[in-house]
Amino acid sequence: MKPSRFSYAAPTSVEEAVSLLAEYGDDAKVIAGGQSLLPIMNMRLATPRLLVDINQIPGQDQILTNGGIRIGALVRQSAAERSTDLLTAAPIFGPALRYVGHAGIRTRGTVCGSLAHADPAAELPAVMLALGATIEATGKGGVRNIPAEEFFAGFLTTSLGSDELVTGVKIPLPSRNARSAFLEMARRHGDFALVGVAAVVEVEGGTVTAARIALSGVADRPVLANEAARILVGSDPTDVKVLEEVGQAAAATLSPPTDVHGSGQYRAQVASVLVRRAIAAAILGERGQA
Numbered sequence: 040m041k042p043s044r045f046s047y048a049a050p051t052s053v054e055e056a057v058s059l060l061a062e063y064g065d066d067a068k069v070i071a072g073g074q075s076l077l078p079i080m081n082m083r084l085a086t087p088r089l090l091v092d093i094n095q096i097p098g099q100d101q102i103l104t105n106g107g108i109r110i111g112a113l114v115r116q117s118a119a120e121r122s123t124d125l126l127t128a129a130p131i132f133g134p135a136l137r138y139v140g141h142a143g144i145r146t147r148g149t150v151c152g153s154l155a156h157a158d159p160a161a162e163l164p165a166v167m168l169a170l171g172a173t174i175e176a177t178g179k180g181g182v183r184n185i186p187a188e189e190f191f192a193g194f195l196t197t198s199l200g201s202d203e204l205v206t207g208v209k210i211p212l213p214s215r216n217a218r219s220a221f222l223e224m225a226r227r228h229g230d231f232a233l234v235g236v237a238a239v240v241e242v243e244g245g246t247v248t249a250a251r252i253a254l255s256g257v258a259d260r261p262v263l264a265n266e267a268a269r270i271l272v273g274s275d276p277t278d279v280k281v282l283e284e285v286g287q288a289a290a291a292t293l294s295p296p297t298d299v300h301g302s303g304q305y306r307a308q309v310a311s312v313l314v315r316r317a318i319a320a321a322i323l324g325e326r327g328q329a
């Protein structure tokens with residue numbers, strides 16, 4: 040199928056883009072990499088009157104890692120995957136990005152586009168939750184910094200206003216004691232996750248001092264497994280019984296969707312196992328056979 044008719048604008052500044060978004064409201068759509076928007080437009084699930092192409096706005100393709108991480112709106116997923124600065128500061132991006140579609144998709148797709156698209160089974164939104172990221176939104180009223188927990192508001196839905204552009208994502212530098220892992224189960228490599236788990240665990244003297252565990256594919260948005268993290272903190276993360284309990288606690292709070300790819304019950308069981316394995320992988324630096 041072909042998209043319905045639309046007009047096209049390629050602003051050269053954030054201010055110009057925001058003005059267009061404010062003028063057209065819900066009739067406008069931002070296009071970054073186009074890897075999610077164009078299929079949706081071709082299926083006529085989105086029929087914007089105006090496409091606001093942000094690719095001509097300079098300075099949006101930077102990854103900064105000084106004092107904190109900042110990923111600009113036009114950083115391609117492939118550029119993030121190749122950034123040694125980013126992978127040194129937050130190694131979880133390495134395995135998580137390799138699960139995002141295929142190389143060709145990551146060449147065009149942007150990190151921030153994946154966040155704005157807010158697919159509940161996508162990898163990067165869960166990573167941002169686990170890292171305690173903040174999404175920078177720029178609109179007519181100025182800049183808002185939205186914690187990832189508040190940004191993802193439902194299926195393909197965010198708390199962005201219709202005049203707001205995501206201009207970057209900011210991530211606090213993980214502590215030197217932080218260990219992380221990203222694991223997922225999908226029907227084929229490159230598919231969206233049936234269940235994905237991003238785990239960031241801080242360990243001192245053999246005891247967990249902080250933990251953030253985020254899951255994708257199990258609800259209408261990425262979710263934090265807060266009760267599981269609470270059990271893990273203060274525990275020995277190499278204790279198999281602790282890992283079992285943490286995995287079960289993560290699954291107990293979920294009511295995952297049932298669809299043609301798997302039942303909710305199956306997804307909950309997979310979540311329990313993957314949480315356990317992700318923590319083991321983070322701690323032991325292996326792919327998690329716990």
Ligand SMILES: Cc1cc2nc3c(=O)[nH]c(=O)nc-3n(C[C@H](O)[C@H](O)[C@H](O)COP(=O)(O)OP(=O)(O)OC[C@H]3O[C@@H](n4cnc5c(N)ncnc54)[C@H](O)[C@@H]3O)c2cc1C
Binds near residue numbers: 138144152153232
């Ligand atoms: C075959 C295929 C397989 C895929 N597999 C996966 C997968 O396994 N995991 C995964 O996570 N993704 C997958 N994707 C999606 C891919 O990661 C997209 O690149 C990503 O979801 C969107 O990024 P984009 O830059 O292409 O955004 P676009 O497609 O340009 O935009 C997506 C949405 O976000 C909005 N948007 C984009 N940028 C901004 C911004 N800066 N501010 C405000 N709104 C914005 C757009 O208006 C639109 O609504 C797949 C895509 C394809 C085609």
